[in-house]
Amino acid sequence: MRASDYIYLAKKDLRSFKLRSSLIITVLAIGIFSSTLNLYHTSKRQDELISSFSALGSQIISIWIQDEGISLSRLSFLSSYFPTISYEASCQKDIKYLRRLKNGVSIIGVTPSYKNVHSLSIKKGRFILPCDLKEKRMVCLVSSGLCEEFPIRVGEKIKILENKVRVIGIFKEEEQGQERIVIPLSTYQDIFLEEAKKYLQVVILTKGNPEFLQKEIKRMLERRFPEKKDRFDIFFQEGLLGLIKEQRFTSMLLILGIGLATLLLAGGGIVSLIMLSIKQRYKEIGIMRAIGAKKSDIFYLFLIEGALLSVVGVILAGGLSLLWLGLTPGFRLDIFLQSFLWVSSICLPLSLCGYYPSLQASRVSPITAIRVA
Amino acid sequence: MIEMTNITKVYQMGEKKVEALRGVNLSIKEAEFVSIMGPSGSGKSTFLAIMGCLDIPTDGEYLFDKRKVSLLSDDELSHLRNEKIGFVFQAFHLLPRMSSLENVELPLVYKGIHKDERRERAKDCLTKVGLGDRIDHSPSELSGGEQQRTAIARALVNSPRLILADEPTGNLDSKSAEEIMEILSNLNQEERITVVVVTHNPLVAEKTKKVYHLRDGRFDEGF
Numbered sequence: 224m225r226a227s228d229y230i231y232l233a234k235k236d237l238r239s240f241k242l243r244s245s246l247i248i249t250v251l252a253i254g255i256f257s258s259t260l261n262l263y264h265t266s267k268r269q270d271e272l273i274s275s276f277s278a279l280g281s282q283i284i285s286i287w288i289q290d291e292g293i294s295l296s297r298l299s300f301l302s303s304y305f306p307t308i309s310y311e312a313s314c315q316k317d318i319k320y321l322r323r324l325k326n327g328v329s330i331i332g333v334t335p336s337y338k339n340v341h342s343l344s345i346k347k348g349r350f351i352l353p354c355d356l357k358e359k360r361m362v363c364l365v366s367s368g369l370c371e372e373f374p375i376r377v378g379e380k381i382k383i384l385e386n387k388v389r390v391i392g393i394f395k396e397e398e399q400g401q402e403r404i405v406i407p408l409s410t411y412q413d414i415f416l417e418e419a420k421k422y423l424q425v426v427i428l429t430k431g432n433p434e435f436l437q438k439e440i441k442r443m444l445e446r447r448f449p450e451k452k453d454r455f456d457i458f459f460q461e462g463l464l465g466l467i468k469e470q471r472f473t474s475m476l477l478i479l480g481i482g483l484a485t486l487l488l489a490g491g492g493i494v495s496l497i498m499l500s501i502k503q504r505y506k507e508i509g510i511m512r513a514i515g516a517k518k519s520d521i522f523y524l525f526l527i528e529g530a531l532l533s534v535v536g537v538i539l540a541g542g543l544s545l546l547w548l549g550l551t552p553g554f555r556l557d558i559f560l561q562s563f564l565w566v567s568s569i570c571l572p573l574s575l576c577g578y579y580p581s582l583q584a585s586r587v588s589p590i591t592a593i594r595v596a
Numbered sequence: 597m598i599e600m601t602n603i604t605k606v607y608q609m610g611e612k613k614v615e616a617l618r619g620v621n622l623s624i625k626e627a628e629f630v631s632i633m634g635p636s637g638s639g640k641s642t643f644l645a646i647m648g649c650l651d652i653p654t655d656g657e658y659l660f661d662k663r664k665v666s667l668l669s670d671d672e673l674s675h676l677r678n679e680k681i682g683f684v685f686q687a688f689h690l691l692p693r694m695s696s697l698e699n700v701e702l703p704l705v706y707k708g709i710h711k712d713e714r715r716e717r718a719k720d721c722l723t724k725v726g727l728g729d730r731i732d733h734s735p736s737e738l739s740g741g742e743q744q745r746t747a748i749a750r751a752l753v754n755s756p757r758l759i760l761a762d763e764p765t766g767n768l769d770s771k772s773a774e775e776i777m778e779i780l781s782n783l784n785q786e787e788r789i790t791v792v793v794v795t796h797n798p799l800v801a802e803k804t805k806k807v808y809h810l811r812d813g814r815f816d817e818g819f
Contacts, residue, residue, distance in 0.1 A: 224705060224706055224708055225708055225710075227711075228705045228708075228711075232705070235693060235694070235698075236693070239693040506689070507691055510689045510691065511702070511706075512650075512674065512677075513648070513650055513677060513683050513689075514677065514678065514683065514702060514703045514706065514750065515674055515675070515677050515678020515679070515703050515706040515707065515754075516674060516678075516706045517670070517671050517674040517675075517706070518670055518671070518674075519671075520674075520706060588651075589650045590645045590650040590651040593650070593685070593689065
């Protein structure tokens with residue numbers, strides 16, 4: 224029998240069990256679709272984090288403080304040791320410009336030194352000044368990518384939650400797709416009370432040995448805040464990158480695990496569909512054997528039926544997720560392909576789910592099948 | 597063409613052994629048109645299944661074209677059924693999801709014939725049995741007689757040397773039965789195909805040139 228004929232017959236059989244076949248394909252496609260989406264978003268977010276840390280250069284130390292008791296003023300002593308120091312906090316919020324809404328834009332509360340620490344390039348207007356910080360002014364800078372999407376100009380106002388904030392400058396994004404809005408840290412703490420309580424990040428640019436400095440800073444902080452030793456984490460860039468990569472791997476495993484569970488469900492569906500199909504077509508198997516089908520012809524016919532279900536499910540999920548993600552701003556084809564291939568590679572064994580039932584079908588005795596039916 | 601010597605078939609039904617065939621001998625020559633008659637349970641369908649290489653005898657020797665069937669592998673048996681034997685069943689046994697044409701094409705699919713060629717050959721066979729205008733109809737859209745004619749076209753498509761028909765008129769009205777026997781008779785006379793018909797109907801049997809009577813797993817005396 225020719226390979227094209229196996230596919231032709233398998234397609235014909237699957238079409239005649241439309242409802243069951245569609246159900247299996249749908250379960251499979253939903254599993255792959257949701258896993259791909261999850262993996263894509265997690266990978267993209269972590270990729271952006273890694274790139275932004277990488278872009279800062281190798282001598283950067285980051286302190287993450289998770290205690291509202293350790294305020295900006297209590298940390299100011301660090302400035303006397305490190306002249307290039309920035310205090311930051313960030314969250315994601317919806318913004319409005321001329322009644323147009325954009326969801327989940329990164330809002331970063333910063334101090335004036337942020338510009339130097341992160342080597343920010345200002346395209347128009349000015350950066351945040353000490354007076355903006357002191358007077359908690361409702362001003363902001365927007366990233367150039369955001370300006371391409373919304374025709375925001377310096378001097379105009381945008382809405383962050385219910386607060387009208389005046390645009391005082393436009394800065395160049397470090398990486399494409401990193402759309403951000405920068406506001407004074409004091410304003411940030413005023414607007415986002417809850418988020419501000421969660422954490423504060425101190426970024427230090429230094430020429431010293433980062434590993435040594437990491438230990439020194441830890442010692443200094445522990446001496447100053449002895450009762451809050453576990454409330455801060457200090458990373459130097461390499462350590463932080465390692466941590467993010469480790470976290471990326473863990474979350475990928477988690478997502479793939481969830482995906483695997485969904486796919487196992489679909490795999491079970493494929494096996495039961497073929498089993499049921501064999502039971503219903505018991506007589507037909509006998510007829511096929513009587514008119515000349517070999518055992519291997521029957522085996523491959525059912526195996527290909529199972530594999531076709533998996534392939535259609537994967538293609539459908541791929542198309543859907545590409546369409547879905549392609550419409551989101553800052554779509555990254557490389558991350559999509561990577562995520563999709565990871566998830567699809569789990570589906571590969573699904574193509575072989577029909578192996579056992581197909582083997583059973585090939586062993587059916589032609590005369591018994593014809594007589595029993 | 598067919599040499600069957602001392603063919604025995606025993607079925608194990610739980611602890612009980614049932615002898616369906618008890619040492620049957622039969623010889624059929626090329627281009628013969630024979631019928632095997634017998635009441636229900638006489639073993640005629642079992643005999644036909646063994647003759648069609650669908651089942652294996654418990655004992656005895658079966659030579660098809662001087663080849664010992666018991667020595668053939670499963671794939672060789674499939675090949676033999678595909679190339680040299682055509683089956684016609686009482687219940688037609690057409691695949692319900694396929695059109696007449698696709699049903700007739702099926703043996704050629706297993707033979708690995710290219711789509712265009714098998715389509716042509718299947719159409720020719722359907723025309724030969726008078727169904728040239730019904731090729732796209734599914735079995736459920738055909739009458740009993742038409743379904744049986746489709747089954748005959750399927751049996752013919754690989755130009756077999758032997759057609760085995762198990763009660764081919766059993767599910768048909770008398771007019772359709774007449775037509776089916778006419779087709780089988782023509783195939784035997786014009787194309788020199790050996791035809792073996794199993795039936796319990798004397799009217800069907802009298803259309804054949806030779807009649808064998810099977811009773812309790814044995815041919816009646818005289819055969």
